[in-house]
Amino acid sequence: MDFGLTETQELIRASAREFLQDRSKSDIVRAVAEGDNEAITSLWNDIVDLGWPSLTISEEHGGAGLSFSDLAVLLEELGASLAPTPLVESSISSWVIDRFAPDSLKSDLLPQIANGDILFTPAIVEQDASWDPESVKVAATRSGSTLVATGEKRFVAFAEQATHALTLVRINNEEPALVAIPIWKADGVEQTPVAHASGVPVSSLTFNELEVPAGNIIATGNKAIKAVEELTAAGGVARAAQLAGLGRAVVDATVEYTANREQFGRPVGTFQAVQHHLAEMAIAAKQVNHLAHSAAWSFSQEGYSVVAAAQAKIAASDKIAELCWTAHQCHGAIGFTWQHDLHLYTRRALAWKTDYGDSAFHKSKLANAMGL
Amino acid sequence: MRFDFTPEEKDFKRQLSSFLDDVLPADWHGPADESRDDHWELNQDIKKGLAQRGWLVMSWPKEYGGSDSSPMMNTIFAEEMAYRRAPGHDRFGTRMFGPTLLRFGTEEQRKKHLGSIARGEIQWCQGYSEPNSGSDLASLQTRAVADGDTFVITGAKIWTSLAHRADMMFMLVRTDPEAAPHKGISLILVDMKSPGVEVLPIVNMAGVHSFNQVVFDNVRVPKSNLVGDLNDGWRAGMTVLNFERSGIDYAAWARAALEEMVDYVKSDEALVTSAKTDPTVRIKLAELHMEVEAARLMCYDVSYRQGKGEIPSSEASMSKVAASEVYLKVLDYGVEILGMYGVLEPGSKQAELQGRFFKMRLFYTSGPILAGTNEIQKNIIAQRGLGLPRK
């Protein structure tokens, strides 16, 4: 057992902290939440320059060849700073492309993702909000070397910025298929933005007889199902890492606030009721952190641990949301204001809770793995 | 980052596990009942077997019978023993008193006592709590007065686990009633057969006699039994306890109980069929599975940090709180799943799983209370870990 960070990871953490301190300040987070898309683009361009989208892409395809654990360390910092940027969407898409796409497609797409020429975002969920790949309905008919896609994908994050949607469809009403669909200014794709608590752009994508080359198919049939399962697991662990960072940031901020806010002539943080709230928050943040690391580590082994991935997302979803509510209680009325940043964290935690399978979804997965 | 054991650690775990296969009765479900003589004999046999294999005090230095191994090995040992609900794990001698003596004892004291602990021969008990001194331990009143070559001890200890089985006690006594509470306490060793020592059994809410009141009436103890300096017993008595605190036993007990419940739900013999048909059961069991793993990783983190030479007191407190609480959640749910059978006492006709879950639920009510209550642990986390002000 080694709970420590490697030298590379220490470096990643330090440079991420330094960068994000400036580039993901609360005014930027708020501006993005209010619809400032230029702020997203400018942050993403800097992130591309830092090479973060290439982190886990193999060197052979122009990436840095680092592990999922390394990515998790970075994502913690993104979570702690609420960075409004599509790194998770990009990283897990490239992860799945690398593991499931045919070689020709890999060597076409991965170098472009690595250098920021293209940006992928997953488009899995439909009207029923389910992450179960078997429930896919969006239809694609195959005619020769072309797929024609029709239907609606929902809750697609950063669809406005993405060039491609990693989309699950059903071919000829039968086989599921995972397809790289170019969406950037594409005719036949309609975007409908929703107002989402994550504070970043989220839309549904409606395909209207959209033509896609069949060469863009990443996987079909069982392999497509497996790919989406792995995408969901990886996305869940990525969110868990972000939530771990977010939780830590909220604990730190609440310690700082309660150690300074005075009532009855003493800091409210000296009251035991408040200290015990904080002790429980600290335990929760630590547990989510350990579970996220353990699950991320499993991705750098043969396959990944279905159990660890589910545990991480369940814990992150449930414990960090609860941690945020407790933080509001410790802050009193000030934390109930729009002006105070605490609700930015809470909103993000609540939104991330639902991404890549909520707690109930992963509990069911875990129960399956337990043979129940 | 690495979430796996080393080959050496895995190998040790396998050896320990197969040793336990051999020594535990075929139908063993545990936990041991310290009131029962047959269980105590089993405890002594297993302890000796562990000692012969050099597993009882692995982290101690070689010269005192250990093998200088890492805190992680100790954790693996404790985890496997608890997971099997195996008796034979002497937490007072090997986990508390031995390390205290290694740090604060004289060479003579170490020679005298450590060998017998390592060989599994002598049972120790811990005399800290008193009727009027629980969480506020520094208020303790049991007096030791110097008289020639001896101390004369008068007073009473309470909740002393295993006093009825113990050969020796390490205890905190007041040696300077004038000094500030923490400054007038000494750590001293008492032979339980000394004249004037009386052990009064106390039966706990689970119906088990595992702790006692111990009354001291002018008990004479040689001055050479003082550990550390006179009036410096608070430091000696507390330091190593902090170092040794961990939730690993609870995490392992919780895992064992959860697995038992999962097996029950799956089994065709379960009388309570709703356990299989109610879809919320699998979801709740999955949630507990996550909680158990979360607590377990906290315990491993403590050993990992100890192995690096840190004294992770806040993390240790976190692990104790998390693990003792999750264990009760698991047992609560076990009792709940069994429905009306859940409240049958052990040994009752028609009891499912031999009434074990109900008894364990009662017994482990003590988890969040003993070894520093969970409220006290949360004070430690908030103040030492998070740096919140005391006043």
Ligand SMILES: Cc1cc2nc3c(=O)[nH]c(=O)nc-3n(C[C@H](O)[C@H](O)[C@H](O)COP(=O)(O)OP(=O)(O)OC[C@H]3O[C@@H](n4cnc5c(N)ncnc54)[C@H](O)[C@@H]3O)c2cc1C
């Ligand atoms: C099964 C079992 C075995 C034990 N074995 C031993 C043993 O072998 N040797 C030994 O010396 N002792 C032993 N103990 C005693 C144990 O250490 C004490 O029970 C424990 O320290 C708590 O003391 P208390 O029971 O007097 O509770 P109290 O200290 O009276 O506490 C009562 C309640 O008040 C709360 N409280 C007290 N102070 C504070 C505070 N500052 N902040 C917040 N809350 C507070 C506590 O958390 C608790 O909820 C054992 C206890 C049990 C249950």
